[in-house]
Amino acid sequence: MNFELSAREKELARRGRAFCDDVLLPLELITDEHGELPMERREAVKQAVRDWGLAGINHSREDGGLGLTMVEQTAIEEQLGRATNGLWTCVWRPPVSLKFGTEAQKKAYLVPACGGYRRGAFAITEPDAGSDPRRVKTRADLRNGTWHLSGEKWFVTSYNASDFVIVHAHVDGDPDKPTLFLVDKPAENLTHVRSPKFMHNFAFDHAELHFAETPVGEDKMLGAIGQGFELTKDWFVEARLQIASHAIGAASRAAEIANDYATTRHQFERPIRDFQGIEFMLADMAVELFAAKSMLYRVAWEIDQGLDRKRVHAHASALKLYASEAAGRIIDKALQVLGGRGYMRENPVERLYRDIRVDRIWEGTSEIQRVVVAGQIRKRGLGIFSEIDPGVAA
Ligand SMILES: Cc1cc2nc3c(=O)[nH]c(=O)nc-3n(C[C@H](O)[C@H](O)[C@H](O)COP(=O)(O)OP(=O)(O)OC[C@H]3O[C@@H](n4cnc5c(N)ncnc54)[C@H](O)[C@@H]3O)c2cc1C
Incomplete structure (x- = not known):
């Protein structure tokens, strides 16, 4: 097993991070205050996505996309998820169902959507x-x-x-x-x-x-x-991975802010991280991030390896369930470490706290993911989740 990102995957992750820092983060407060990204700002962001070579990240080259693997897409998406106010959506992902269109439909919708000219x-x-x-x-x-x-x-x-x-x-x-x-x-x-x-x-x-x-x-x-459901099945897998990537990016940012603050903030003549109540929160945050991120890259890798579609569906549900719920817990703890400052709208952790809640609702609620996971255990046995390779136990 090799858990090291390739040079190309690292480059894409760095690009995603730089795009997030340089293009998306400066738009956070204005989006929050305005309620959404002001219309007059939208074209410049779209152009920036093209200029940074991030247009059409989820489609093949033949359809005008970047032809990235799922691990490569995940490396970018995780970094975009650090941005609050759903600004990650500025890096558009044309619907997967479009690749099942006729040639004329692909030409009219998918290719221009990959180029960012249609959405x-x-x-x-x-x-x-x-x-x-x-x-x-x-x-x-x-x-x-x-x-x-x-x-x-x-x-x-x-x-x-x-x-x-x-x-x-x-x-x-x-x-x-x-x-x-x-x-x-x-x-x-x-x-x-x-x-x-x-x-x-x-x-x-x-x-x-x-x-x-x-x-x-x-x-x-x-x-x-x-064929309505058949054509959107792949989209559900992709969307669940994307939500997990963003949730983990968001939770990482919140955890980093809390960790830094715990060192610099002094109360009772010492940094607050010296209180075990604070340090245990940081430890729990780190462990949940470690688990969620390990799951995320495993599922992305399984998709790239062409793992059986049904197993991929099951794993994507488990991932979305765990990552969205873990991110909620991590961001909640981060806010607690920050005290009153974490409750201020100008603080990214306050916005992340509001943003993360919907991840337990859209693209299948947490309960529906549990229904999927439980159904798979019934049909295929626990090994589909508990074994790295179900073939070993057979
Ligand atoms: C911000 C936002 C953006 C969205 N964007 C889109 C979009 O672009 N396009 C789109 O089509 N939809 C979109 N949705 C809709 C989203 O997918 C639905 O909200 C979601 O599927 C849940 O449906 P519901 O809200 O009607 O809740 P319901 O299905 O009514 O569920 C209510 C409660 O019952 C629970 N429940 C339901 N069935 C079961 C069950 N079998 N077992 C256990 N518990 C169950 C649910 O988990 C939930 O807790 C969006 C939603 C939000 C909030």
């Missing part, structure tokens, strides 16, 4: 459909060679930074026919209802949309009827 949002969640997407009510009906979409979508992240939306709808209202559609903005009979405020202030919005017989060309169906 897509993903709309599956609805008022009555969250963890259980079979409850989706948005329907697609084909009439006279045109699809008509009707329904309501919630929490559509980055809608106001996107120029198209991938919509998950049930053809003929049949939950056995979940299907994806590409909807260009602006679209006839598509209303942006509102973009509510959330606990975090994020780079872009999370919108609520209303589709009222929105006409969509026949050529805008992505994949086949009924």
